[in-house]
Amino acid sequence: MTVGAPRRMNRSVFVVVPIFNEGPVIESTLKPLIARGYSVVAVDDASDDDTWSVVRTLPVYSLRHAINLGQGAALQTGMTFALGKGARFIVHFDADGQHNPDDIDVLLEPLRKGQADVALGSRFLRGADRRAIPRTKRLLLRAGRVVNGILTGLWLSDAHNGFRAFTREAAAKIDLRENRFAHATEILTQMREARLRLAERPTAILYTERSMAKGQPMWNSIKIVIDVLLRRIFR
Amino acid sequence: MRPVQFIFIVLLGLVTYLYFSRLRSGLLDRMIVLLFAALGVAMTMVPDLTTKVANLVGVGRGVDLFFYLSIIGLAFICLLLYSRIRQLEASITELARVLAIKKTIVPDNPDEPKF
Numbered sequence: 120m121t122v123g124a125p126r127r128m129n130r131s132v133f134v135v136v137p138i139f140n141e142g143p144v145i146e147s148t149l150k151p152l153i154a155r156g157y158s159v160v161a162v163d164d165a166s167d168d169d170t171w172s173v174v175r176t177l178p179v180y181s182l183r184h185a186i187n188l189g190q191g192a193a194l195q196t197g198m199t200f201a202l203g204k205g206a207r208f209i210v211h212f213d214a215d216g217q218h219n220p221d222d223i224d225v226l227l228e229p230l231r232k233g234q235a236d237v238a239l240g241s242r243f244l245r246g247a248d249r250r251a252i253p254r255t256k257r258l259l260l261r262a263g264r265v266v267n268g269i270l271t272g273l274w275l276s277d278a279h280n281g282f283r284a285f286t287r288e289a290a291a292k293i294d295l296r297e298n299r300f301a302h303a304t305e306i307l308t309q310m311r312e313a314r315l316r317l318a319e320r321p322t323a324i325l326y327t328e329r330s331m332a333k334g335q336p337m338w339n340s341i342k343i344v345i346d347v348l349l350r351r352i353f354r
Numbered sequence: 355m356r357p358v359q360f361i362f363i364v365l366l367g368l369v370t371y372l373y374f375s376r377l378r379s380g381l382l383d384r385m386i387v388l389l390f391a392a393l394g395v396a397m398t399m400v401p402d403l404t405t406k407v408a409n410l411v412g413v414g415r416g417v418d419l420f421f422y423l424s425i426i427g428l429a430f431i432c433l434l435l436y437s438r439i440r441q442l443e444a445s446i447t448e449l450a451r452v453l454a455i456k457k458t459i460v461p462d463n464p465d466e467p468k469f
Contacts, residue, residue: 162454175459178461180459180461181458181459182454182455182459184450184451184454185449185450186446186450192447192451195451196451196455199451199455200458203455298443298447
């Protein structure tokens with residue numbers, strides 16, 4: 120963990136964490152981010168557990184949707200807020216603790232060097248990360264990669280990784296209208312349309328029983344595709 | 355007049371009345387509704403009319419033609435409602451977002467970011 124000057128530098132890195140019903144784990148997800156000196160934007164998407172009472176007491180920017188809108192909407196709220204606060208970089212970080220806070224620097228590196236506008240985390244760039252993915256999930260992600268490639272024209276190694284980093288300029292070009300999980304595909308489409316330079320970086324995923332139970336079941340993948348297709352018809 | 359013709363015409367009249375009394379809309383909408391109501395009455399009064407039209411376009415019975423057209427019409431209405439729902443959702447999202455940002459709880463730490 121870094122302290123002192125780098126810690127101050129991290130202030131201009133806004134980590135957006137969309138949260139829905141993560142009461143039991145949210146504190147342990149946010150604390151390491153706070154400790155590293157990031158500006159944390161916690162967006163509670165109208166949780167009906169004790170998430171909000173935990174989040175609002177932490178030293179983070181606490182935002183709450185009055186009604187549940189979905190992860191895509193929560194991310195967009197966080198990004199809009201962060202841009203308004205003058206963020207230099209914006210990071211998407213999952214609330215369930217499956218991302219490693221140390222990987223944020225890994226994602227920011229190509230952005231700081233000016234080599235990319237957006238950096239995406241991937242579970243498929245290192246053997247160890249790949250093997251950590253449960254078998255059925257791995258197959259699903261492989262299929263998702265193909266679907267995403269066809270729908271968005273971007274062939275990424277990891278279809279649905281919520282760990283992303285943007286420069287301020289790149290984030291300003293993203294406007295998520297897909298409130299629910301189809302935002303993950305929408306975001307790729309918008310990146311391509313805005314001709315943003317992408318980089319993929321290896322990031323580890325910690326699969327916990329909780330995140331697995333909450334994660335995206337097969338049925339969701341089908342819903343996402345339907346959402347994306349309907350979106351094509353109704354602008 | 356058969357009882358069924360009477361019932362249909364009353365129902366048609368009721369729907370048209372409800373439309374004009376409860377829903378406000380543009381001139382074109384009103385004309386379309388009136389046109390459909392008139393068509394409905396005509397089809398009820400002269401049942402053979404639909405069969406003649408059906409034969410013209412290559413469908414055996416008037417009822418079948420009517421059935422096909424109804425399905426297309428209903429699908430169209432579903433799509434209209436769907437896009438309306440999406441618009442509403444977008445407005446609600448915008449509202450919730452603005453409200454959430456306005457009511458942000460800011461961390462009270464001494465080195466509040468200045469950049």
